[in-house]
Amino acid sequence: MAKGVWIVAELRDGAFRKISFELAGTARKLADELGEEVCAIMLGSGIEGIAGDFAKYGVDKVYVADNPALEPYTTDAHAAAVAKVVKENDPSILLLGASAQGKDLSSRLVGKLATGMATDCTDVKIAAGKLVAIRPLYAGKCYGEVVVSGTPQMASLRPNVFPVVENAKAGAVVKFDPALDSSQLKTKVLEVQKDTSGKVDLTEANSIVAGGRGVKGAEGYQILEELADVLGATVGASRAAVDAGWRPLSDQVGQTGKVVSPSLYIACGISGAIQHLAGMSSSKYIVAINKDPEAPIFAKADYCIVDDLFKVVPELTKVCKKLLA
Amino acid sequence: MNIVACIKQVPDTEAQIKVKPDGSGIDETGIKWIMNPYDEYAVEESLRLKEKLGGEVTVVSLGPARVMATIRTALAMGADKGIHICDPAFDGADAYTTGAALAAAIGGIPYDIIICGQRAIDDDSGQVGSVLAELLGIPQLTIVTKVDVDGKSIKVIKPIEGAQLLIEGTLPCVVTAQKGLNEPRYASLPGIMKAKKKPVDTKDAQALGVTVDVKAKVAKFVPPPARAAGKIIGGDDPAAKAEELGRLLKEEAKVL
Numbered sequence: 001m002a003k004g005v006w007i008v009a010e011l012r013d014g015a016f017r018k019i020s021f022e023l024a025g026t027a028r029k030l031a032d033e034l035g036e037e038v039c040a041i042m043l044g045s046g047i048e049g050i051a052g053d054f055a056k057y058g059v060d061k062v063y064v065a066d067n068p069a070l071e072p073y074t075t076d077a078h079a080a081a082v083a084k085v086v087k088e089n090d091p092s093i094l095l096l097g098a099s100a101q102g103k104d105l106s107s108r109l110v111g112k113l114a115t116g117m118a119t120d121c122t123d124v125k126i127a128a129g130k131l132v133a134i135r136p137l138y139a140g141k142c143y144g145e146v147v148v149s150g151t152p153q154m155a156s157l158r159p160n161v162f163p164v165v166e167n168a169k170a171g172a173v174v175k176f177d178p179a180l181d182s183s184q185l186k187t188k189v190l191e192v193q194k195d196t197s198g199k200v201d202l203t204e205a206n207s208i209v210a211g212g213r214g215v216k217g218a219e220g221y222q223i224l225e226e227l228a229d230v231l232g233a234t235v236g237a238s239r240a241a242v243d244a245g246w247r248p249l250s251d252q253v254g255q256t257g258k259v260v261s262p263s264l265y266i267a268c269g270i271s272g273a274i275q276h277l278a279g280m281s282s283s284k285y286i287v288a289i290n291k292d293p294e295a296p297i298f299a300k301a302d303y304c305i306v307d308d309l310f311k312v313v314p315e316l317t318k319v320c321k322k323l324l325a
Numbered sequence: 326m327n328i329v330a331c332i333k334q335v336p337d338t339e340a341q342i343k344v345k346p347d348g349s350g351i352d353e354t355g356i357k358w359i360m361n362p363y364d365e366y367a368v369e370e371s372l373r374l375k376e377k378l379g380g381e382v383t384v385v386s387l388g389p390a391r392v393m394a395t396i397r398t399a400l401a402m403g404a405d406k407g408i409h410i411c412d413p414a415f416d417g418a419d420a421y422t423t424g425a426a427l428a429a430a431i432g433g434i435p436y437d438i439i440i441c442g443q444r445a446i447d448d449d450s451g452q453v454g455s456v457l458a459e460l461l462g463i464p465q466l467t468i469v470t471k472v473d474v475d476g477k478s479i480k481v482i483k484p485i486e487g488a489q490l491l492i493e494g495t496l497p498c499v500v501t502a503q504k505g506l507n508e509p510r511y512a513s514l515p516g517i518m519k520a521k522k523k524p525v526d527t528k529d530a531q532a533l534g535v536t537v538d539v540k541a542k543v544a545k546f547v548p549p550p551a552r553a554a555g556k557i558i559g560g561d562d563p564a565a566k567a568e569e570l571g572r573l574l575k576e577e578a579k580v581l
Contacts, residue, residue, distance in 0.1 A: 111460055305557075
């Protein structure tokens with residue numbers, strides 16, 4: 001019978017990404033309820049040395065495949081390696097991150113393992129010995145409780161939602177051969193262009209300062225950028241602002257953009273069209289600054305200021321600078 | 326070049342979603358149905374590839390009878406023919422079943438490239454393109470914002486957190502479209518007239534040889550968690566309001 005809660009760690013440039021620890025902590029909680037082990041799969045090249053670090057986050061065993069063909073990430077190589085070790089060990093639950101890499105890998109594994117998966121979950125629990133995954137549907141306009149009857153029960157977890165918990169375990173390292181067949185590797189990363197802005201991606205940002213139509217133009221974002229700099233936040237935008245060409249597509253928050261869940265979301269001059277609200281209403285704290293007292297965004301906000309953003313935002317930047325000094 | 330675009334009909338992005346009182350699904354009353362926005366990029370990219378390299382575009386969609394309207398929209402945009410997978414057996418189909426049905430339908434026709442939207446904005450699952458690729462035994466290039474195809478190979482741009490990847494792959498393959506890939510065209514009036522005469526083949530589960538075996542099910546739909554009413558920070562002085570907001574963020578929300 002299938003046993004064990006497994007996770008696929010995510011690495012970039014030979015180091016763990018934070019989602020790996022979020023996965024480990026969540027898996028630990030589920031495994032303790034089931035009385036099962038937590039095992040992590042780690043794939044890459046020259047990574048054996050850091051495998052043991054995972055023990056700290058509650059991982060009992062780390063299955064490591066260290067192979068040049070596994071770096072950088074490609075779907076073909078990683079999906080083949082994960083499918084092999086999963087089939088050999090038959091875990092009951094398999095968790096991945098709903099990050100760019102995790103989305104690509106997990107969806108391929110659904111096909112390879114012929115199972116089901118709950119995507120981009122915001123909560124997971126055990127009921128009657130089975131995984132129940134809670135996830136937004138319609139970009140958060142409603143939620144679903146998903147039960148997976150396939151094996152393993154797969155879920156991908158939304159980054160930045162699950163806590164990182166230290167909980168030292170043995171973390172035994174088990175090496176495995178991914179048995180990659182080079183004729184099966186049909187894609188290749190030719191180039192990685194790094195974003196040099198040093199900003200955290202919206203989907204992983206702890207704070208977001210977002211602007212909408214009320215910002216009135218690309219130049220208007222300057223004061224939002226200044227506030228974001230003080231807060232260490234990432235700047236986001238509504239669809240209206242992106243469609244107007246004021247901000248790049250990668251900044252769009254909403255049903256057809258990024259779905260975000262920061263601790264703090266400051267919406268400036270955003271009216272709160274339903275498709276925007278869908279993308280940000282799982283934020284922990286929402287601040288709305290808008291001239292229009294009837295703007296729907298106020299119904300979702302924790303703190304509301306009815307005023308001109310061009311007057312309030314620069315003041316807020318000063319206040320935050322003082323408070324954070 | 327044989328190009329296939331997979332499309333799904335979904336509720337309009339402006340639609341309010343109401344959960345049925347028994348939690349068994351959403352109330353579809355009054356919903357306006359549209360082509361999934363990401364699938365519009367898939368159709369547009371298919372048409373551009375056809376314009377550049379020649380060939381034919383087939384659109385494939387799974388869903389009830391109303392889905393025919395969305396297939397006709399794609400045909401009006403310029404696709405050449407359609408396949409409608411229509412069978413009540415597929416109600417509540419999960420990603421695996423949907424991928425299997427698409428693989429059976431597409432496996433029966435020639436294909437060089439298959440383009441899907443990166444996810445549908447209803448269930449937001451984002452798995453079908455990959456399941457389809459796996460079941461056809463071909464590579465996938467997911468969530469891409471640029472596609473460049475020469476007869477034998479493909480190059481794409483894929484944004485990830487904090488970087489962009491340039492990835493090369495072999496054909497045939499599955500590509501999933503992200504916003505930014507292109508600007509979808511509107512159907513022209515002559516296009517709409519012509520679409521009425523374009524062939525659409527309807528297939529059911531039996532014809533495709535697919536057994537429905539749902540492996541992931543939404544057991545219960547629930548409304549989103551309610552948010553408590555917010556605090557209105559009043560007054561006339563923007564500086565005083567900013568000061569009070571700063572204090573609340575630090576002392577009450579503890580996010581500063």
